[in-house]
Amino acid sequence: MSDKIIIVGAxxxxxxxxxxxxxxxxxxVGITGRRQNLxxxxxxxxPGQVESECFDVTEPDSIxxxxxxxxxxGGLDVLLISAGGGDVSKELSWELDKWMVDINVNGFIxxxxxxxxxxxxxxxxxxxxxxxxxxxxxxxxxxxYSASKAFQSVYFEGLAMKARRLNNKxxxxxxxxxxxxTKMAKSGKLFWxxxxxxxARQIINAIEKKKRKxxxxxxxxxxxxxxxxxxxxxxxxIV
Numbered sequence: 001m002s003d004k005i006i007i008v009g010a011x012x013x014x015x016x017x018x019x020x021x022x023x024x025x026x027x028x029v030g031i032t033g034r035r036q037n038l039x040x041x042x043x044x045x046x047p048g049q050v051e052s053e054c055f056d057v058t059e060p061d062s063i064x065x066x067x068x069x070x071x072x073x074g075g076l077d078v079l080l081i082s083a084g085g086g087d088v089s090k091e092l093s094w095e096l097d098k099w100m101v102d103i104n105v106n107g108f109i110x111x112x113x114x115x116x117x118x119x120x121x122x123x124x125x126x127x128x129x130x131x132x133x134x135x136x137x138x139x140x141x142x143x144x145y146s147a148s149k150a151f152q153s154v155y156f157e158g159l160a161m162k163a164r165r166l167n168n169k170x171x172x173x174x175x176x177x178x179x180x181x182t183k184m185a186k187s188g189k190l191f192w193x194x195x196x197x198x199x200a201r202q203i204i205n206a207i208e209k210k211k212r213k214x215x216x217x218x219x220x221x222x223x224x225x226x227x228x229x230x231x232x233x234x235x236x237x238i239v
Contacts, residue, residue: 003077005080006030006031007019008032008083011038012038014196015083018082020046023045028074029049030050032053032057032066057107058103062107062111076122077124077125078128079126080207081111081128084108084149085099085100097143103148105148105152112127119170125169126170126207128207131176132149132177134146136176137227137230140239153213171210173206173210173211174214175214176220177194178194178223181193202214202217
């Protein structure tokens with residue numbers, strides 16, 4: 001029997017490459033996204049292995065769409081939240097900040113909460129999210145993005161603690177990539193940019209090894225450690 005994974009946000013970038021690799025590995029893959037034509041492309045590329053549901057994570061009926069996808073797959077072993085939004089907000093646009101919070105906080109927590117409770121009822125499962133290295137400190141160019149990703153990382157830390165206290169077989173993995181070569185990489189200060197395929201394979205490796213937290217690529221752990229230790233008086237001058 002094939003393992004079953006749902007990747008939320010699989011129409012492009014990291015989510016799409018992850019879906020392709022999992023399908024190549026023989027998994028049953030459920031994919032979601034806002035663009036039906038891109039979902040259909042993946043289904044046609046892997047006939048019989050890929051199922052889809054087209055929706056935006058900010059929609060109120062997103063859980064019913066996920067339930068439908070679970071039924072199509074015949075179960076669920078791993079749910080990976082790859083959907084997210086981010087942009088530079090130098091002028092602190094309310095519309096832009098609200099958009100990022102709607103996706104990265106409200107849409108995220110609805111899916112994460114549902115998934116964790118689904119796995120509790122099932123007795124096992126693996127929940128993963130692609131957060132960001134930006135979760136570690138504030139950022140003057142994109143304060144809402146950093147804050148929303150911090151929400152994801154801290155929420156997943158809490159879920160990992162809860163799973164441990166429940167003493168069950170639920171695994172929780174928080175993934176914090178640095179710069180990956182996707183359209184999301186919009187900063188003018190890019191360095192250590194990781195190719196999408198390399199990042200996707202490192203993410204899959206972390207999930208297979210049941211890691212609680214992982215940086216992509218691993219060298220970004222150094223950046224996370226440094227920025228956490230920097231006093232605000234120094235940090236504010238460089239970000």
